[in-house]
Amino acid sequence: MLFICLASLLACSAAEFTLVIPDASVSEPLGSTAILHCGLSPSLNARTFDVRWYKNGDYDNFVLFYNDQKTIENDKYRGRVSLIGELDNGNVSLKLDNLTSLDGGEYTCYVKSISWYEKANINLTVKALGSTPVLSYQESGEKMNVTCTSRGWSPKPTVTWRDSAGQELPHSNTYYGTDSEDLVNVSSWMLYSRSDSEWISCTVSLNHQEMKESRIEPRKDFWSGFWKEAFISTLVLSLTVLITFAILLILIRKGLLPHCSSHKNAKAAVNSHESLQPETLPLNTTENNHESLQPKTVPLEATENTKRGISSLAAAPEPTEERPVWLKYKVSLTLDPSTAAKCLKVSRDGKSVSCEKPNSKSDCKFPHVVSKEEFGSGQHYWEVMIWDKTIKTQPKSSWCVGVTQKPHSETQKPHSEKVLRALCYEEGSGLYTNTHDFSKISTKYNMYTLGLHLNCDSRSLSFYNTDKPSHNHLHTFNFIPQGTYYAFLSPGVKDDHPIRILNQD
Structure with missing residues (x-):
């Protein structure tokens, strides 16, 4: 056998x-x-x-x-x-x-x-979709030397020049280089005649599908145009100052300004009081007639009230904090336990998540869970408590909060594309974005609560330190891809302290 x-x-x-x-x-x-x-x-x-x-x-x-x-x-x-x-x-x-x-x-x-x-x-x-092309130009005789530069592409992009009629312009002066992260930087230039087209555009793209475009319209006579605009701007400003001064002078003369009008009313009240003093009354005035004339001495009191009114008008109002407009878009979120990584524990109310077995040597730094709610249009705002100082003396060692397009359905194919935009924190490394350049964000405030404002219409995601009355702005992701987004939370793997979605009033 x-x-x-x-x-x-x-x-x-x-x-x-x-x-x-x-x-x-x-x-x-x-x-x-x-x-x-x-x-x-x-x-x-x-x-x-x-x-x-x-x-x-x-x-x-x-x-x-x-x-x-x-x-x-x-x-x-x-x-x-x-x-x-x-x-x-x-x-x-x-x-x-x-x-x-x-x-x-x-x-x-x-x-x-x-x-x-x-x-x-x-x-x-x-x-990797690079930066929006930057166009600049220099005079070169009868023509102009126009330069187009863009950074951060992968793989090598193509550059296309077009005129205002949409016709592609021939060019052969394109140079490529790589940065420290092996991303491609491109620079292209060409000679352009103002008589050929009103403007020209430079498009940098990957396979003519994912692209960034910029246009430039050089002025036909730069210096004459500059001085012309400077003269017009100076003339308009001078006329505005003269007209404003004339209007103020007229208002002051007519007593239509509040402080001038108040002083005039006060002066008139004093004059009225002096002209109605009791000793100026006729000697044959009876007692009843004198009593009937007593109200005419009231302007003395009116003068004091008027003075108090002038003081109140002159006092500057106390400044008040303006409530951020995005707070009106508050939403209530609930975490979906079915999307949580195995090492995470979601609370029964679906509001908080923590790491059950903290391990700083874990292969995955930010295991996560996403919300049940999804957002594809409009504006939405929610807050996440990342440090409950009432029960934890030390701040969390790591966390990651943001949005993702990855559905929480298990039917999604493993290789399907997802979009993640988040702010991450690690002890020793600080606060940074999850993008390829790992941009660090400096903040002088300790954070307990993080506010997120997702604007699907303008395709932006903003983060705020809500512990400050002014909602200190931390970072904004612009031009995020269109699609359906879910709230993304990761408590990290370095401690067992949870992070929580706060209920919105």
Whole structure:
């Protein structure tokens, strides 16, 4: 029986197989997750095989190596790479999280049994939409030298110049370079004649689909136009000052200004009082007639009241805090436990989430949960308590809060695209955005509560420190992609202190 089992094992190990690659080319946006599919045909059990993923033909410098039922990750990809397939069924697909521009390239799926091996290649493209082109120009005789620059693209973009009629303009002066993050910077220039077109545009794009465009309309005579505009501006300003001064002078002369009018009324009251003093009454006036004339001495009191009125008018009103307009868009949110990572615990009321087993060496820094509510239009505002100082003397060591387009339905395909915009905090690193440049945000205030304002109509997401009456602004994501968004919360993995969605009044 032992001999039969060994023979069967050797037969399985020596079986020939091929590798099936459904997509020879995969394209995913910066910061998202890529799935590189690779499987055995027939679907043999690959648990006893060697599986090696390496990049750009460098066999020794592997991305991930599976051997003797153990997985070894390259230090550059640690915590971001894993085998997600069912090895028993021959699925050796690779998952790569938090894509950077350096992750792009050709990946090789290499599988080896005792006596057979196969390999197949997959090309991964990491897309990054760069900055809006900046256009500038200089005089060059009868023509103008127009320059177009843009930064932060992946892969290499194309540059297209067009005139006001929409016709593409020929050009050959385009230069490309890369920054420290291997993102592409582009600069292009061309000679342009004012008589050819009223304006020209420069478009930088990826496959003519994802693009950024800017236009420029050089003035026909810069200096004459400059002085003309300066003269007109000076003339308008002078006329405005003269007219304003004349109106104020007329109002003062006619006593129509409040303080001047009040002083005149006070002076008139005093004069009226002096003209009605009792000693100026006729000597033959009877007592009854004198009593009937007593109200005429009232202007003395009226003068005092008038003076008090003048004082109240002159006093400046106390400043008041203006209530932020977005507070009227408050919404109540509830967390969806079905979307929570395994290491997270969602409260019964669906308002708070915490990490059950804190571990600073966890592969995933920000396991998360999303809300049941979804937003695709209009404006919405909610607040998240990230530090309850009444029960926790020390602030949280890490957290991440924002929005995501990734649905909380489990039916979503693993490789489908998601959009995440969030602010993250780590002890020692501070507050930063989740974008590829990890922009740090300096703030001199300790934060207990974070306010989020999602404007689907203007495609923006803003963050505020709500512990300050003025709602100190922290950061705004502009031009976020259109779609359906869900609130995104992660308590981090460095402590067990929860973060909570506050009820909105």
